[in-house]
Amino acid sequence: MAKYCVGITMETDWGETDSRTIHRALVRRVLAYFRPYWRAGLLALACLAAGALIGLVPALVMRALIDTLGSDTPSFSHIAVLVGVGIAAAVIGGLVGLAESYLSERISQGIIFDLREQLFDKLVHQSVGFYTHNRAGEVMSRIGNDVNDIENVVADTVFGVINNALIAGTTLALMIVFDWRLTLVALVLIPAVALPMRTAGRRVYSARGKTQRKLAEMTAYLQEVLGISGALLVKAFGRERDEGARFRATNDELRRLEIHASMISRRFSTLMRVLQTAAPALVILAGGWLVIHEGTSVGTVFVFATVLMQRFGMAAGSLGETQVNLVGSLALFRRIFTVLDFPVDVADREGARSLDVVEGAIELDAVTFAYPTQTRPALEDFTARIEPGQLVALVGPSGAGKTTLTTLIPRFYDPQAGRVLIDGHDVRELTLESLRRHIGIVFQDTFLFHASIRDNLLYARPDATDDELFAAARAAYMHDFIVSLPEGYDTVVGERGHRLSGGEKQRLAIARVILKDPRILVLDEATSNLDTVSEQLIQAALQPLFDRRTSVVIAHRLSTILAADVILVLDHGHLVEHGTHADLLDQGGLYATLYEHQFRAEPAPALPQTR
Numbered sequence: 001m002a003k004y005c006v007g008i009t010m011e012t013d014w015g016e017t018d019s020r021t022i023h024r025a026l027v028r029r030v031l032a033y034f035r036p037y038w039r040a041g042l043l044a045l046a047c048l049a050a051g052a053l054i055g056l057v058p059a060l061v062m063r064a065l066i067d068t069l070g071s072d073t074p075s076f077s078h079i080a081v082l083v084g085v086g087i088a089a090a091v092i093g094g095l096v097g098l099a100e101s102y103l104s105e106r107i108s109q110g111i112i113f114d115l116r117e118q119l120f121d122k123l124v125h126q127s128v129g130f131y132t133h134n135r136a137g138e139v140m141s142r143i144g145n146d147v148n149d150i151e152n153v154v155a156d157t158v159f160g161v162i163n164n165a166l167i168a169g170t171t172l173a174l175m176i177v178f179d180w181r182l183t184l185v186a187l188v189l190i191p192a193v194a195l196p197m198r199t200a201g202r203r204v205y206s207a208r209g210k211t212q213r214k215l216a217e218m219t220a221y222l223q224e225v226l227g228i229s230g231a232l233l234v235k236a237f238g239r240e241r242d243e244g245a246r247f248r249a250t251n252d253e254l255r256r257l258e259i260h261a262s263m264i265s266r267r268f269s270t271l272m273r274v275l276q277t278a279a280p281a282l283v284i285l286a287g288g289w290l291v292i293h294e295g296t297s298v299g300t301v302f303v304f305a306t307v308l309m310q311r312f313g314m315a316a317g318s319l320g321e322t323q324v325n326l327v328g329s330l331a332l333f334r335r336i337f338t339v340l341d342f343p344v345d346v347a348d349r350e351g352a353r354s355l356d357v358v359e360g361a362i363e364l365d366a367v368t369f370a371y372p373t374q375t376r377p378a379l380e381d382f383t384a385r386i387e388p389g390q391l392v393a394l395v396g397p398s399g400a401g402k403t404t405l406t407t408l409i410p411r412f413y414d415p416q417a418g419r420v421l422i423d424g425h426d427v428r429e430l431t432l433e434s435l436r437r438h439i440g441i442v443f444q445d446t447f448l449f450h451a452s453i454r455d456n457l458l459y460a461r462p463d464a465t466d467d468e469l470f471a472a473a474r475a476a477y478m479h480d481f482i483v484s485l486p487e488g489y490d491t492v493v494g495e496r497g498h499r500l501s502g503g504e505k506q507r508l509a510i511a512r513v514i515l516k517d518p519r520i521l522v523l524d525e526a527t528s529n530l531d532t533v534s535e536q537l538i539q540a541a542l543q544p545l546f547d548r549r550t551s552v553v554i555a556h557r558l559s560t561i562l563a564a565d566v567i568l569v570l571d572h573g574h575l576v577e578h579g580t581h582a583d584l585l586d587q588g589g590l591y592a593t594l595y596e597h598q599f600r601a602e603p604a605p606a607l608p609q610t611r
Helices: 016-032 035-054 057-069 076-124 128-132 136-178 180-187 190-226 228-236 240-294 298-340 402-408 432-437 453-458 466-475 479-484 502-516 532-547 558-563 581-587 590-599
Strands: 362-369 379-386 391-395 417-422 439-442 520-524 550-554 566-571 574-579
Touching: 016 298, 035 076, 035 136, 057 076, 057 136, 057 298, 076 136, 076 298, 136 180, 136 190, 136 298, 180 240, 180 298, 190 228, 190 240, 190 298, 240 298, 362 402, 379 402, 379 417, 379 574, 391 402, 391 558, 402 520, 402 550, 432 439, 439 502, 453 466, 453 502, 466 479, 466 502, 532 558, 566 581, 566 590, 574 581, 574 590, 581 590
Parallel strands: 391 550, 391 566, 439 520, 520 550
Antiparallel strands: 362 379, 362 417, 566 574
16 A cells, blocks of 8 residues: 655653653764864864863963962973963964864754755655645755754864763863862752753753744745745735735744744753852852962962863863763754654655656556545556557546556555556566656646756757757647847746746757657646647657657647547546547547537637648
């Protein structure tokens, strides 16, 4: 049974056991993206370690300076050497930091590159069903907004955890060397930092997930309303004010969520700053007692209270804050992994064969197919055979299953029961690339890229020569029109080909299929959007194309039906009649009724004799 995606969602479960399991699995998966960059990572870690050690030099220098100046016979040369050491340490530390920044940025951008490629590869291979059940804007938000946000996580948060851990560790070691008693005073503050960490992490995780979902919703809305088709619809119905109010409500909700997520982190940061301010005062108080009663040097207490405590406090605080951000960032990774883990409904099976040569025989053997949101099958126990080279017209009322039938031939969907065969091969046993290489499709809703006419045509066959390109355009009666444009074949057609008329877009789409030169043609009402003159041109262009290929045409025009070798009449997903035009009229069934109501009053267009 075929399975279909019904929407990208991300659920958050904060149960005690489940959350720990989810986090561990997510962390392991995130860390796997660092594996290809382990050499640069080791160098970056070495730079971080070196930077952490060099950062201790100012404390040692400051302690020595204070004690030297407080001695009975201070030496100026000694003071000069200490100052020089401090300056040299600052210069070396800056260079090491610069090297670490370059390495971490390389790793960060490499991981972002990998994520974008994996997401695009996953999305471009998803089935048609995936895109009919997911808004394009939400899909774009995953590969755009979510990945961009992760860039900061990789560059700042991950390396920030390591850097702050090294700084805190080395500083704590030096503090113990200086005076273990003062160190104990400092460590009393650690529980005050750790206790709110767990709660803050959970809240940030949840808040960021809600924010990203709302941002995806806004992106999807903007893509619909600000696209050319949506913009025209808004203006046609005068709904600018209503859409403005709708956007304002979504924008206001996004603002509220952003503020809420930001304030969770800010409240934790405020707590950390308060602790960092109170800590030196407590150390000076304890240090004063040690200087008076235990003979601890003034330099030790002063450096401990100012340099070391500030350094340790900032590192510990940043480490705690980074931990909150890291936990919160798992929401972003989980959204991306949700897409990467989505099953591909229609994909190459293991051991799929390449279809190299095609005669063009098509057979549907007891096919039953139902869309996931519908209870009644679009096709039910449907059986038909199309011989190589035949022109077959599909006729029937709306909803009869004509378009569904044409989508099963190139395997846009898989049937729940039965088989679709090309030259006796089940299409599910063939590679998708080789199958679709032999099939040319002209859709009812013509899509053109926002690119030149040349680029849109070459999409069918990038290696085609100019002569082949021109020949295809001539066959579709488009060449003379194209060369009359100021920029000829380099004319940009606009979004979805909006600068061209419906007939011109349809003819350009047919020229694109002619250039592909497939063995099997599928035309979904290819002349439905054409005026009489354009239809005459297209009918003339299609005649030689039909003669050499197996053609399946959803036809609402009498001219195509009269030219068909076989007419398949569908009704409610069943094949109810088949035969030639004359045979079906004699039967007096559904086709005869459709002919009387839909086709009889329509004159067959006269075909032009020359190109």
